[in-house]
Amino acid sequence: MRGVVFQGNSLAEVIDYPDIDPGSEQVLIKLRSSGLCGSDFGRYRGDVPNEHNGELRRPGHEPCGEIVALGPNVTGLKVGDRVIQHHYEGCRECEYCLTGWQQLCQVADKKEYYGGSMHGGHGDYMVAHQSTCVPLPDEVAYEVGAYLACGASTAFQAVKKLEVSGLDVLAVFGQGPVGLAATMFGSAMGARIIAVDISPERLKMAADSGAWATVDASNGDAPDQIRELTHGNGADTSLEAAGLAETRVAAVESTKIFGRACLVGEGGEVTYQPTPHIIHRHLTLMGSWTFSTFGLAEAARFTAERNVPLGSVITSRSTIEQAPEAYKKFSSGAAGKFVINWD
Ligand SMILES: [Zn+2]
Ligand SMILES: [Zn+2]
Structure with missing residues (x-):
């Protein structure tokens, strides 16, 4: 073979x-x-x-x-x-x-x-x-099953952990395969998605995948742009899928007071200032790593039933x-x- x-x-x-x-x-x-x-x-x-x-x-x-x-x-x-x-x-x-x-x-x-x-x-x-x-549900193609086997279901698990609903704006940092899936699953769960990346091609894919707004982060001002889109408050929730120090900080700074932020992108390091970044903003900061066998089955069923x-x-x-x-x-x-x- x-x-x-x-x-x-x-x-x-x-x-x-x-x-x-x-x-x-x-x-x-x-x-x-x-x-x-x-x-x-x-x-x-x-x-x-x-x-x-x-x-x-x-x-x-x-x-x-x-x-x-x-x-x-x-x-x-x-x-x-x-x-x-x-x-x-x-x-x-x-x-x-x-x-x-x-x-x-x-x-x-x-x-x-x-x-x-x-x-x-x-x-x-x-x-x-x-x-x-x-x-793998009959309605789901094998190649989509492969995407679900790691990248897409990782996004599903993290978006579910953030408990997004139709009340939420979710800022997704990084529109690679994991971030794009978060954009699609977050939309399907009712949230308004702000997709963040530095690549015009990836931002176009995010817009085509259901993002409510896109933010080009190449000037380093993503938090300002996100506050502008959200009446000055910031996003209710954010998900970091790039795994870079600057996007990890930007994701937290883009999240509103009492908001929820989830780290998904792996590796590297980051420095947070606990008082301004987390404590004084009552931020819930969480991590999410892949999914269980049951979570994988759930992501596959959700994909089939909601036509993600x-x-x-x-x-x-x-x-x-x-x-x-x-x-x-x-x-x-x-x-x-x-x-x-x-x-
Ligand atoms: Zn993987
Ligand atoms: Zn064991």
């Missing part, structure tokens, strides 16, 4: 891997779509190949496909099921694992990551534990053979969602 490998230093290749069979409680998934995610860049750009215990690992942590074989002792799944794969493994016994939050498992040596320490979705097939397979147009921001569809080229383009900052698709 074919699969991608990250060789290090921004070089991806497609190589032959041995065929695979599902073990006990595992299923074999034929990939139909596999998303590229900004969090792949650490491994892609790193100076060593993506290996675990000396063996190459296929990347790809946004897998979506069809079950084509069952290992022994699989219950509740059958051949032909369309599934989104939740890309984490844990001890399967602690309170986090049992509630579908395997990524929060505290048993360090049981934590695994499909597309990292385990093989992921950038191959013709993958094996996955049955507990990681979430149903996630597919409209998929700008790059590659075959697996074209994946190295797609990574090069995605890594250069191209806008929109990138997926690898199979027939």
Whole structure:
């Protein structure tokens, strides 16, 4: 079977891997779509190949496909099921694992990551534990399922945590794949979205995705522009999906007194001044990291039932053979969602 490998230093290749069979409680998934995610860049750009215990690992942590074989002792799944794969493994016994939050498992040596320490979705097939397979509704395309497998459902979980409603203005900082999904889910939940970015192309995509207003932050005055749009008050809620120090500060400064702000973009550092930024404004500052298996199923159902147009921001569809080229383009900052698709 074919699969991608990250060789290090921004070089991806497609190589032959041995065929695979599902073990006990595992299923074999034929990939139909596999998303590229900004969090792949650490491994892609790193100076060593993506290996675990000396063996190459296929990347790809946004897998979506069809079950084509069952290992022994699989219950509740059958051949032909369309599934989104939740890309984490844990001890399967602690309170986090049992509630579908395997990524929060505290048993360090049981934590695994499909597309990292385990093989992921950038191959013709993958094996996955049955507990990681979430149903993909019939109305939702495989490539949208791949988007939901990490980026889009991360946005869904964060917007839900902010408890936005039709009463709220939600400022979304960063209109990459996560931010665009937050724009669409926030709109579908009734909020008015102010989409913030420095790229005209991304702001255009945000406007087409239901944003009420767009703010070009390239002059560093996003908080002023947001106050102007909100009678001088600031946004009721804000979501930071860029992961930069300046956008983290701007998101907090753009949120009104008694407002809620959620950090989603990862890595790096930030300095807040507790008194003016948080205490004297009664700000609720929260973090949100991905979602549970149940949260993934909920995001997929919500997408189907509310016709959330996630597919409209998929700008790059590659075959697996074209994946190295797609990574090069995605890594250069191209806008929109990138997926690898199979027939
Ligand atoms: Zn991801
Ligand atoms: Zn656990």
